[in-house]
Amino acid sequence: LAKTTQPISMDSYEGQEVNITCSHNNIATNDYITWYQQFPSQGPRFIIQGYKTKVTNEVASLFIPADRKSSTLSLPRVSLSDTAVYYCLVPERPGNTPLVFGKGTRLSVIA
Amino acid sequence: ETGVTQTPRHLVMGMTNKKSLKCEQHLGHNAMYWYKQSAKKPLELMFVYNFKEQTENNSVPSRFSPECPNSSHLFLHLHTLQPEDSALYLCASSPWGGEPYNEQFFGPGTRLTVL
Numbered sequence: 241l242a243k244t245t246q247p248i249s250m251d252s253y254e255g256q257e258v259n260i261t262c263s264h265n266n267i268a269t270n271d272y273i274t275w276y277q278q279f280p281s282q283g284p285r286f287i288i289q290g291y292k293t294k295v296t297n298e299v300a301s302l303f304i305p306a307d308r309k310s311s312t313l314s315l316p317r318v319s320l321s322d323t324a325v326y327y328c329l330v331p332e333r334p335g336n337t338p339l340v341f342g343k344g345t346r347l348s349v350i351a
Numbered sequence: 352e353t354g355v356t357q358t359p360r361h362l363v364m365g366m367t368n369k370k371s372l373k374c375e376q377h378l379g380h381n382a383m384y385w386y387k388q389s390a391k392k393p394l395e396l397m398f399v400y401n402f403k404e405q406t407e408n409n410s411v412p413s414r415f416s417p418e419c420p421n422s423s424h425l426f427l428h429l430h431t432l433q434p435e436d437s438a439l440y441l442c443a444s445s446p447w448g449g450e451p452y453n454e455q456f457f458g459p460g461t462r463l464t465v466l
C-alpha cells in the first residue's frame with residue numbers, strides 16, 4: 241500500500257509559481273493521486289485529482305510522470321491567500337476506505 | 352444554507368459536561384465522516400457513516416458517541432472528555448462511502464476546548 245512523502249514546509253514570494261512534489265513509490269496500478277488544500281482553522285478542500293500525465297483546472301496543475309512514483313502540484317502565480325497546507329493522498333489501506341491525510345506541506349506565501 | 356455546516360463553531364466544556372456537535376450537509380450525499388485535528392497533527396478519521404450505517408470506527412474512545420439519524424445529519428455526543436481531546440472536529444460528506452476517490456466536502460469545524 242502506498243504512502244506519501246512530501247516536504248514539511250515551503251516558502252514562496254507572491255507572484256511566483258510553486259511546485260510541491262510528492263513521492264509515492266508504492267502506488268498501485270489503479271490508484272489515483274488526490275490533492276487537498278487546508279486553510280487555517282478550516283476543513284480541507286479538494287483541489288485536483290489525476291492518474292497520469294497532466295491534469296489542469298482553474299486552481300492548479302498536476303504533473304504525473306510515466307512511472308507514477310511521484311507527482312507535482314503546480315500553483316501558478318501564488319498570492320498571500322494561497323498560504324495553506326497542501327495534502328497529497330493515495331490509498332494507504334486495502335478495500336474501499338477513505339483516503340488517509342498525512343502531515344501535508346505547509347506553504348507560506350510572503351509579500 | 353449550502354455545503355456542510357457545523358454547530359457550534361466553538362465550544363468550551365468541562366470534563367464532567369455532556370455536549371453534542373452537530374453537522375448537516377445540504378449536498379444530497381450519502382456518506383458522512385467525523386475527523387479530529389489536534390494541533391500540529393494530521394487529520395485523524397474517527398467515524399464513517401454510509402447510508403446512515405456506521406461503516407468505520409477507528410478505535411475511538413467511548414466518550415465519543417456518534418449518531419447519524421439520516422444521511423443529512425451527523426452528531427457527535429461528548430461526555431467526560433479529557434483535556435487532550437481539545438481539537439478541531441471536522442465533519443465531511445461525500446456522495447457515497449466506501450470509495451477512496453469520492454471528493455470529500457468538509458465543514459468549517461468545531462473548535463473544542465476541554466478544561
